Amino acid sequence: MSFNTTNSTAVFIPNFKTCDEVSEQCPVEAQMYGDYFTKAACIWFTLLYFTCFGTQMFYGWRAKTWSYAAWLGVGTAFEGMGYAARIVMCDDPWNFYAFLVQNLGLVLAPTFIAASISIIFKHLIDWYGAEWSLFRPKLLPWILVGSDMVSILVQGTGGAVSSMASNKSGKEAKDLMDAGNGLLLGGTIFQVVNMVACGGIMLLYLWKRQQSLGRFRSRLDSGDPQDSGKSSNGRGQYDFEATLKVYIWSLVVAYNLIIVRCIYRSVEMASGWGSDIMKTEAIFITFESQILLTTVAVLTIFHPYVFFPVAGRGGITRARRSVQSDIQELRPMN
Numbered sequence: 001m002s003f004n005t006t007n008s009t010a011v012f013i014p015n016f017k018t019c020d021e022v023s024e025q026c027p028v029e030a031q032m033y034g035d036y037f038t039k040a041a042c043i044w045f046t047l048l049y050f051t052c053f054g055t056q057m058f059y060g061w062r063a064k065t066w067s068y069a070a071w072l073g074v075g076t077a078f079e080g081m082g083y084a085a086r087i088v089m090c091d092d093p094w095n096f097y098a099f100l101v102q103n104l105g106l107v108l109a110p111t112f113i114a115a116s117i118s119i120i121f122k123h124l125i126d127w128y129g130a131e132w133s134l135f136r137p138k139l140l141p142w143i144l145v146g147s148d149m150v151s152i153l154v155q156g157t158g159g160a161v162s163s164m165a166s167n168k169s170g171k172e173a174k175d176l177m178d179a180g181n182g183l184l185l186g187g188t189i190f191q192v193v194n195m196v197a198c199g200g201i202m203l204l205y206l207w208k209r210q211q212s213l214g215r216f217r218s219r220l221d222s223g224d225p226q227d228s229g230k231s232s233n234g235r236g237q238y239d240f241e242a243t244l245k246v247y248i249w250s251l252v253v254a255y256n257l258i259i260v261r262c263i264y265r266s267v268e269m270a271s272g273w274g275s276d277i278m279k280t281e282a283i284f285i286t287f288e289s290q291i292l293l294t295t296v297a298v299l300t301i302f303h304p305y306v307f308f309p310v311a312g313r314g315g316i317t318r319a320r321r322s323v324q325s326d327i328q329e330l331r332p333m334n
Contacts, residue, residue: 048293246307
């Protein structure tokens with residue numbers, strides 16, 4: 001056990017370095033969360049996240065969506081590991097390694113999940129047509145996922161520094177905690193701004209495409225012979241727009257839920273470690289646990305394997321060739 005000594009008076013300060021179990025000197029109230037976690041909730045979230053993870057791996061293997069499966073799988077696994085570590089902390093709130101795993105896992109997981117959606121943005125633009133995009137589809141993952149990596153690095157560093165601070169005492173602990181908290185807050189705010197910007201890129205793409213197709217339909221309605229016989233979507237009998245629209249709306253829901261979660265985390269970090277917001281488990285379960293579980297469930301149920309199978313390796317190229325072949329067969333013989 002370690003003590004701070006002031007004027008020859010030993011003062012015991014409970015932290016992860018001086019405490020290894022709950023005792024009279026190390027009450028659970030002295031820990032930054034201020035209470036035991038609800039064990040049933042931690043078990044529930046752990047089981048559901050790993051169930052989603054297993055389903056994603058099966059779908060990813062069948063659909064050959066390797067990049068998407070990797071990013072989403074890592075994010076979902078981090079969530080499951082985070083809540084598994086919380087189960088350990090239900091029995092021992094002073095277990096430092098469990099605290100470290102749950103802290104880093106739950107902080108980083110949403111950014112990996114957001115990156116998986118960014119991967120799909122590239123495939124959507126590839127499918128609908130790159131002519132309305134600000135960037136070439138091949139560059140989008142580097143831009144969108146690259147910016148997500150910045151957030152991951154900043155938040156990961158902040159989480160590591162904060163975890164080290166929880167194992168210190170005195171001024172050193174405060175300085176490390178402030179530095180880690182600042183990095184976490186900055187990384188989370190950056191993620192919100194980044195996601196809004198990425199969403200803006202997709203909205204601009206949608207607006208430009210709708211404007212272009214609107215003018216095209218106007219020419220068709222006016223009987224412009226130059227456009228005679230053309231299809232507004234050019235996909236022939238392989239038009240699965242209804243299914244794809246359902247999938248796109250699922251992405252919209254998941255994307256916005258992650259933004260809501262990040263806003264909550266920003267408020268929590270701004271209030272400081274050990275704040276009333278951090279100590280209120282009901283708030284955490286509502287704006288962190290439930291929101292992200294819903295996000296992961298939506299991305300698992302509405303998986304590209306079922307709703308956007310051409311997102312798999314080479315799928316869009318093969319689909320285009322099939323469509324072009326069908327169009328050739330449908331053309332009248334001269």
